[in-house]
Amino acid sequence: MRRETIHAYLLLLPAVVLLVAFTHWPAITTLIDSLYATPHGTRPPPFVGTDNYEGLIGDPVFWQALRNNAWYALATIPSSILLALIMALAVNEALPGRAVLRMAFFLPTMLPMIAVANIWLFFYTPDYGLFDRVLAVFGGGRHNWLGDASTALPAMITVAVWKEAGFFMIFYLAALQTMPTDLREAAALEGSSRWNYFRRVTVPLLMPTSLFVLVNAVINAFRVIDHVVVMTRGGPDNATTLLLYYIYETGFRFWDTATAASATVVLLVIMGLAAAFQFGVLGRRVHYR
Amino acid sequence: MIVAASHPIGRSLETVGAWMLGIIWMLPLLYAVWTAFHPAIYATHFNLLAPLTLANLEAAWQAAPFARYLLNTVMLVTLVLAAQFVLCTLAAFAFARMVFPGRDMLFAVVLLQLMVMPDVLLVENYRTLVQLHLADTILAIALPYLGSAFGIFLLRQTFLTVPQPLDDAARLEGCGVLARLWRVYVPLARPTYIAYGLVLVSYHWNNFLWPLVITNSVTTRPLTVGLSVFASTDQGIDWSIITAATLMTSAPLLVAFLLFQRQFVQSFMRAGIR
Numbered sequence: 001m002r003r004e005t006i007h008a009y010l011l012l013l014p015a016v017v018l019l020v021a022f023t024h025w026p027a028i029t030t031l032i033d034s035l036y037a038t039p040h041g042t043r044p045p046p047f048v049g050t051d052n053y054e055g056l057i058g059d060p061v062f063w064q065a066l067r068n069n070a071w072y073a074l075a076t077i078p079s080s081i082l083l084a085l086i087m088a089l090a091v092n093e094a095l096p097g098r099a100v101l102r103m104a105f106f107l108p109t110m111l112p113m114i115a116v117a118n119i120w121l122f123f124y125t126p127d128y129g130l131f132d133r134v135l136a137v138f139g140g141g142r143h144n145w146l147g148d149a150s151t152a153l154p155a156m157i158t159v160a161v162w163k164e165a166g167f168f169m170i171f172y173l174a175a176l177q178t179m180p181t182d183l184r185e186a187a188a189l190e191g192s193s194r195w196n197y198f199r200r201v202t203v204p205l206l207m208p209t210s211l212f213v214l215v216n217a218v219i220n221a222f223r224v225i226d227h228v229v230v231m232t233r234g235g236p237d238n239a240t241t242l243l244l245y246y247i248y249e250t251g252f253r254f255w256d257t258a259t260a261a262s263a264t265v266v267l268l269v270i271m272g273l274a275a276a277f278q279f280g281v282l283g284r285r286v287h288y289r
Numbered sequence: 290m291i292v293a294a295s296h297p298i299g300r301s302l303e304t305v306g307a308w309m310l311g312i313i314w315m316l317p318l319l320y321a322v323w324t325a326f327h328p329a330i331y332a333t334h335f336n337l338l339a340p341l342t343l344a345n346l347e348a349a350w351q352a353a354p355f356a357r358y359l360l361n362t363v364m365l366v367t368l369v370l371a372a373q374f375v376l377c378t379l380a381a382f383a384f385a386r387m388v389f390p391g392r393d394m395l396f397a398v399v400l401l402q403l404m405v406m407p408d409v410l411l412v413e414n415y416r417t418l419v420q421l422h423l424a425d426t427i428l429a430i431a432l433p434y435l436g437s438a439f440g441i442f443l444l445r446q447t448f449l450t451v452p453q454p455l456d457d458a459a460r461l462e463g464c465g466v467l468a469r470l471w472r473v474y475v476p477l478a479r480p481t482y483i484a485y486g487l488v489l490v491s492y493h494w495n496n497f498l499w500p501l502v503i504t505n506s507v508t509t510r511p512l513t514v515g516l517s518v519f520a521s522t523d524q525g526i527d528w529s530i531i532t533a534a535t536l537m538t539s540a541p542l543l544v545a546f547l548l549f550q551r552q553f554v555q556s557f558m559r560a561g562i563r
Contacts, residue, residue: 007466008389015380016399018436023402026413033413083310090307101307103550104315110546111318112495114513115535118520119321122528130320162317215403223408226497230517244409244498251412252502260412267409275404 027268034262038255045258052262062263064238065246068153072242073221075157076164081213083161084168085206089198091169092176102173109167113226120159121146121231146232149239156240159227164220168213175209176202211282218274222267243267325533345533349519352530354507355537358515362494365427365511369493370486372435380436381444382470386456402438411502418503425505433499440485447481448474480555487553494542512538 034052039045056062091102108116123130124145132143145155179202187197225245228234234241234249241249244267251260326341349355383389384396407414414433415424423429451474459469475482497513504510510518516538520531546553 002389004387005389008383008387008392011379011383011387011466012395015376015436015441016395018376018432019399019402019438021417022407022414022433022436023405023410024398026407026410026417027405030410030413087310090303090310093303095304095307097308099550101311103547104311107318107543107546108314110491110542111539112497112513112516114495114497114517115539118516118531118535119317122324122532123317123320125528130317162314166314219404219406223406226513229498229501230520247409247412248498248502252415257412257416264409264412268405271404271409 030261030264030268033258034265036258038258048258052258055259056262056266059259061238061241062246065241065243066266068239068241069222069243071153072157072160073218075154076160076221077214077217079157080161080164081168081210081217083165084213085172087165087169088172088176089202092173105166105169107166108163109170111163113163113224114230116159116163117227117230120155120162120227124155124231147236149236152232152236152239156227156231159231160220160224164217168217171209171213172206175206179205211278214282215275215278218278219271222271243270321532321536324529325536328529345529346537349530349534349537353515353519353534355512355515355534357507358510358512358538359541361427361509361515362511362513365430365500366490366493368427368431369434370489372431373437373440373489374482374486376435377437377440377444378470378475380441381448382466382474384441385445385448399438399441402436403442407433408499411499414499415502424503425509427509429503430496430500430509430511431493434493440489443481443485444478447478451477483552487549490545491542 035047035049036045037048037051087105091098091105095101111119126132126142126144126147129145131145135143143151145151183201184197187201192200222243225242225248228240228242228245229248232240234245243263247260247263247267250256250263325345326343328340328342328344380399384392384399410433418424418429418432423432455473455477456469459473464472494511495513496511497517500511500514501517504514507515516534519534
């Protein structure tokens with residue numbers, strides 16, 4: 001073998017071994033484990049074929065987790081991206097107190113999700129919490145935001161958007177600040193309106209950033225469940241059970257690792273399809289500079 | 290961003306709008322700070338003249354081994370940062386500037402991790418670490434994250450922008466692979482290291498679910514898990530103390546961000562993460 005080849009493999013070895021050991025290999029063993037029963041003791045578990053998947057299909061909680069996660073993703077992804085864009089446009093302009101505003105938008109991102117969850121848990125407290133107290137001013141009554149199945153999931157969505165929008169803002173801001181100024185001058189000469197400039201110039205130039213942000217937002221919608229663990233434990237009546245929380249609960253609270261493995265396969269398939277869509281369909285429409 | 294001359298009224302409306310959004314965004318944190326620094330009865334009674342106190346912070350600090358949790362978190366973050374910088378740099382250099390069979394295939398395999406993150410595979414990774422007899426160690430919290438596709442990808446993109454003549458010059462002077470990497474590539478990639486380092490630190494300082502699963506004792510728990518154990522057990526509903534503990538655990542990161550805010554945004558831009 002050539003020297004350079006040997007060097008290259010040596011350089012790659014540690015990172016690739018770790019990557020494969022904790023990402024690719026467990027992804028494959030998850031698939032295998034989902035076809036066997038949960039091991040008990042030292043006996044090798046029996047092969048059960050698609051039994052675990054049939055169990056999932058027959059489990060109403062699993063379906064609810066899927067539905068919840070779909071709503072959660074559909075609500076958090078567009079709203080956090082849109083807010084991030086608005087924030088970035090706002091703090092990119094020379095308005096008074098820009099540094100403070102930028103900080104206000106970004107700070108929630110630096111907090112651990114579990115700290116954020118603790119703070120919001122307090123806000124959602126009936127009677128004493130910020131929400132009920134603000135509503136009381138307008139004559140509203142007591143409301144158990146996290147205890148009511150109809151408001152619990154929207155409450156979690158609000159927390160996620162509050163935490164995430166500032167993170168995406170940074171990427172938009174970085175993109176806006178490197179945008180060529182001559183385009184703006186040309187548009188001004190032509191008498192183009194601000195809205196027109198935004199729609200025809202800014203938005204297309206931000207497309208690569210938007211794709212990057214979208215990919216991250218989709219991953220986060222399925223990956224981050226810290227607030228569920230802290231605030232509701234999936235309740236009330238599974239109203240806030242997201243897919244990964246379902247996996248966590250079946251795997252580590254009920255120790256039903258076979259069911260957890262099959263639910264993980266479902267999650268991996270969903271994320272894979274989302275990735276294929278984003279890079280295959282959207283990626284082709286994005287023009288990189 | 291004035292394009293055609295816009296109305297002054299429209300401009301001030303935008304400013305008002307931006308500030309309203311900013312105030313809504315700040316309100317939760319301000320409220321938390323208020324609660325943490327005032328006696329418990331003022332947590333629900335807003336009064337500008339309420340006496341300030343550090344008693345909540347003291348009570349929180351005493352109530353759980355936060356000093357130990359802090360140490361655990363610092364060790365965890367240092368380990369991840371150091372290991373990722375070294376491993377990702379080596380791998381990124383191979384992908385950026387070396388020619389070897391299977392390069393594109395290997396790169397594609399690495400990039401798969403951008404979508405399938407270790408966070409999702411916690412059941413299998415837990416089993417692996419138990420088999421390795423590493424469960425409930427700080428190394429176990431870090432291990433699944435030490436190889437990072439994002440880090441490799443980001444550094445590779447940066448290394449590709451390093452002018453080839455610089456590399457050739459170093460080679461002519463007799464530098465080996467590692468010397469070229471250390472003398473030419475790493476110094477030129479500094480903004481990327483800063484931006485990526487900050488992202489990494491905040492990610493692992495804040496990471497919760499995997500540490501919750503894999504740790505089981507005071508000597509390994511990071512701050513996030515310690516905080517959740519503290520808040521969910523005997524504290525009942527003493528919001529002042531819980532909020533004080535919450536701010537305490539996030540404070541180092543918030544302070545670091547406030548100090549480095551400018552560098553942070555700038556290195557993001559220079560690193561071309563967008």
